[in-house]
Amino acid sequence: MNIISVGVNHKTAPIEIRERIALSEVQNKEFITDLISSGLAHEAMVLSTCNRTELYVVPAMSEVTGEYLKEYLIAYKDARKEVRPEHFFSRFYCGTARHLFEVSSAIDSLVLGEGQILGQVKDAYRIAAEVQAAGILITRLCHTAFSVAKKVKTKTKIMEGAVSVSYAAVELAQKIFSNLSMKKILLIGAGETGELAAKHMCQKNARNIVITNRTLSKAETLAEELGTGKVLPFETYKEHLHEFDIIITAVSTKEYILREPEMQQSMQKRRLKPVIILDLGLPRNVDPDISRLQNMFLKDIDALKHIIDKNLERRRAELPKVHSIIEEELVSFGQWINTLKVRPTIVDLQSKFIEIKEKELERYRYKVSEEELKRMEHLTDRILKKILHHPIKMLKAPIDTSDSIPSRVNLVRNIFDLEEPNQ
Amino acid sequence: MDNIVHSNIALFILIQLVSLLYLVTTVLYGAHFFKDATPAARYKQPALALTVLVHVLYLGLLTSIEGYKLSYSTFNLMSMVALTLAITYIFIEFTTKSDKTGFFVLAFSAGAQLISSIFTAQSSGAGPAFTGFGIGVHLIAAIFGFSAIAIAGLYSFLYLLLFRQIQKNRFELLFQRLPNLEVLERLTMHAVAFGFIFLSITLFAGIIEQKASGEAITLFEPRLVSLVVIWLIYGASIFVRPITGWDLKHMAYLFIALFVFITALILLMTFFSPSFHGLALQNGPYYFTSPYI
Numbered sequence: 001m002n003i004i005s006v007g008v009n010h011k012t013a014p015i016e017i018r019e020r021i022a023l024s025e026v027q028n029k030e031f032i033t034d035l036i037s038s039g040l041a042h043e044a045m046v047l048s049t050c051n052r053t054e055l056y057v058v059p060a061m062s063e064v065t066g067e068y069l070k071e072y073l074i075a076y077k078d079a080r081k082e083v084r085p086e087h088f089f090s091r092f093y094c095g096t097a098r099h100l101f102e103v104s105s106a107i108d109s110l111v112l113g114e115g116q117i118l119g120q121v122k123d124a125y126r127i128a129a130e131v132q133a134a135g136i137l138i139t140r141l142c143h144t145a146f147s148v149a150k151k152v153k154t155k156t157k158i159m160e161g162a163v164s165v166s167y168a169a170v171e172l173a174q175k176i177f178s179n180l181s182m183k184k185i186l187l188i189g190a191g192e193t194g195e196l197a198a199k200h201m202c203q204k205n206a207r208n209i210v211i212t213n214r215t216l217s218k219a220e221t222l223a224e225e226l227g228t229g230k231v232l233p234f235e236t237y238k239e240h241l242h243e244f245d246i247i248i249t250a251v252s253t254k255e256y257i258l259r260e261p262e263m264q265q266s267m268q269k270r271r272l273k274p275v276i277i278l279d280l281g282l283p284r285n286v287d288p289d290i291s292r293l294q295n296m297f298l299k300d301i302d303a304l305k306h307i308i309d310k311n312l313e314r315r316r317a318e319l320p321k322v323h324s325i326i327e328e329e330l331v332s333f334g335q336w337i338n339t340l341k342v343r344p345t346i347v348d349l350q351s352k353f354i355e356i357k358e359k360e361l362e363r364y365r366y367k368v369s370e371e372e373l374k375r376m377e378h379l380t381d382r383i384l385k386k387i388l389h390h391p392i393k394m395l396k397a398p399i400d401t402s403d404s405i406p407s408r409v410n411l412v413r414n415i416f417d418l419e420e421p422n423q
Numbered sequence: 424m425d426n427i428v429h430s431n432i433a434l435f436i437l438i439q440l441v442s443l444l445y446l447v448t449t450v451l452y453g454a455h456f457f458k459d460a461t462p463a464a465r466y467k468q469p470a471l472a473l474t475v476l477v478h479v480l481y482l483g484l485l486t487s488i489e490g491y492k493l494s495y496s497t498f499n500l501m502s503m504v505a506l507t508l509a510i511t512y513i514f515i516e517f518t519t520k521s522d523k524t525g526f527f528v529l530a531f532s533a534g535a536q537l538i539s540s541i542f543t544a545q546s547s548g549a550g551p552a553f554t555g556f557g558i559g560v561h562l563i564a565a566i567f568g569f570s571a572i573a574i575a576g577l578y579s580f581l582y583l584l585l586f587r588q589i590q591k592n593r594f595e596l597l598f599q600r601l602p603n604l605e606v607l608e609r610l611t612m613h614a615v616a617f618g619f620i621f622l623s624i625t626l627f628a629g630i631i632e633q634k635a636s637g638e639a640i641t642l643f644e645p646r647l648v649s650l651v652v653i654w655l656i657y658g659a660s661i662f663v664r665p666i667t668g669w670d671l672k673h674m675a676y677l678f679i680a681l682f683v684f685i686t687a688l689i690l691l692m693t694f695f696s697p698s699f700h701g702l703a704l705q706n707g708p709y710y711f712t713s714p715y716i
Contacts, residue, residue, distance in 0.1 A: 161599075172589070174603060175585070175589060175598060175603050175604070176589065176603060176604045176605065177603065177604075177605050178602075178603050178605040178606050178609075179605075271667075271668025272668055272670045273668070273670075274604065274670075291590075294670060294672070295670050295672065297589055297590065299592075303592045306592050306594050307594045310594045310595060310598075310599075314599075
């Protein structure tokens with residue numbers, strides 16, 4: 001039983017191609033249902049995110065190859081003009097398993113270690129299961145992938161540290177203040193960047209966030225969304241600067257909105273208690289001279305990118321550990337696949353012995369009492385179990401290559417005179 | 424004159440073992456902090472617990488010779504400082520849930536214990552042993568006071584290190600591993616508060632005992648003057664800071680300087696002026712000459 005994966009991702013194709021080939025949830029369901037109902041595949045799953053569209057297929061006939069599936073997907077999306085088979089990767093058997101394990105553990109992602117992908121793989125499996133396209137192989141593959149991802153998350157630091165500017169801002173704030181819930185935060189600018197930073201702050205228990213914006217209604221909407229409900233008019237926020245421990249600026253302006261004299265005054269008012277200003281604006285919103293003030297930490301986007309770079313460096317250093325976890329799981333997954341090949345022989349073997357047992361017991365059915373028959377049945381069951389233990393153990397034993405499976409199967413079949421299995 | 428360590432095999436083994444354990448524990452904490460080594464992370468806490476246990480056994484055996492009386496030898500006191508630092512650090516690790524500053528505190532403990540072990544093994548006696556409740560309180564409070572000064576100095580140093588890392592945008596190892604500035608500030612100020620309390624006890628117990636005994640001590644003895652100055656500065660840090668708003672960055676320099684100064688002073692005076700506040704260490708109401716001197 002083979003399992004094939006083909007697809008486009010950020011490593012194999014540019015964004016236009018990825019967009020062209022992407023499948024919505026409805027299309028995903030339709031596509032895999034078609035594959036199964038047309039008899040091309042026993043099992044199928046599609047993982048479609050903004051960075052990848054990948055098919056995982058257990059083919060039902062030898063004609064269904066990687067190339068066939070590429071063409072099938074291109075034809076389904078009617079994208080022959082833009083998408084070519086060269087934009088795809090293809091993997092087989094253990095290569096497929098390795099690929100899905102790498103995807104799930106986020107080492108194949110555009111941003112190394114980004115945490116969303118596992119949820120997306122789980123969604124892909126849920127969809128396949130809903131349309132009954134996930135059989136024994138895909139189910140086992142996905143569950144092993146989830147377990148790999150969990151191990152990677154707990155045993156390595158691949159997902160640690162901020163890798164976005166807004167999250168890096170929060171990480172920096174946490175390196176200065178221990179408890180964000182006790183700190184007063186001013187957000188100047190209710191745009192997308194400011195909103196993201198404020199949301200990250202909220203995730204880290206920041207509760208006292210005051211928002212100011214040129215358009216007050218926008219500030220009010222965001223304050224409501226964050227659940228703080230606190231806003232300041234843009235015209236008067238400078239009078240309150242001394243009240244804030246963290247100031248986040250993210251406005252579009254050509255002039256500095258915070259300058260040294262007003263911040264100096266504010267620092268005096270707050271008796272030099274440390275302040276962090278996170279300038280997320282481009283061009284910068286805050287006069288860089290402010291950083292000279294005592295106990296003032298002013299960080300702009302460039303400074304925050306230093307944090308991101310260092311975190312990515314640390315994540316890359318964790319890659320060998322992740323690969324070793326994947327290798328380990330890959331070996332046990334390969335061994336499980338091999339047991340699938342011996343399963344029919346095990347079933348035949350057990351059936352044959354049960355048949356013999358039942359025939360022999362039948363001969364004594366009317367010669368002994370009910371109770372004695374039960375005892376004989378119990379005894380024969382125990383004998384059969386002991387006789388079959390070793391052959392079954394030998395069939396299931398780990399092997400280095402799948403080549404030795406047929407010889408083991410043949411050996412057992414010959415010794416016990418089993419009929420040839422139906423292909 | 425026989426050396427106490429050489430004449431007692433159990434003490435000889437324990438003194439080597441304590442130093443070795445301090446070194447091993449420091450290396451483990453260092454390996455975890457700098458290299459993030461997994462075995463170090465696993466074994467460092469058991470190693471610290473074992474170190475403290477063996478150290479307590481060592482001090483118990485050492486003082487048992489004098490009927491569990493404190494010996495006024497700087498080297499023995501250094502050993503007790505090492506122990507109080509290690510115990511204080513365990514308390515800090517337990518309460519802050521941060522095990523990332525252990526290397527810095529335990530390195531100092533290991534250094535203190537190593538010097539203590541070397542000189543104890545080389546000296547001809549353990550020094551006079553003290554008797555009396557008041558002088559005992561005075562000495563124990565002084566040991567805890569010095570440990571608090573050391574903790575305040577070490578955490579101030581870490582505070583400044585992290586402060587500079589953040590200001591210079593160096594988001595590397597120290598930025599990643601050290602606790603945040605607010606935690607370091609809190610630990611420093613707690614150490615200062617405890618230091619102030621212990622130094623207060625040291626001074627008051629000293630004054631009461633001095634009056635009771637009628638012994639004339641040298642008031643301008645450098646150690647005494649330094650401790651009074653530190654006591655005043657620590658007191659001012661606690662009581663004046665909230666009013667004036669002194670920032671920890673500048674205070675940190677002061678705490679480090681005080682720690683370095685008092686450590687150097689104690690060591691220098693041990694070698695060049697070994698007296699107890701100007702009293703010759705021979706006879707007197709609190710102490711008696713040790714039988715192995």
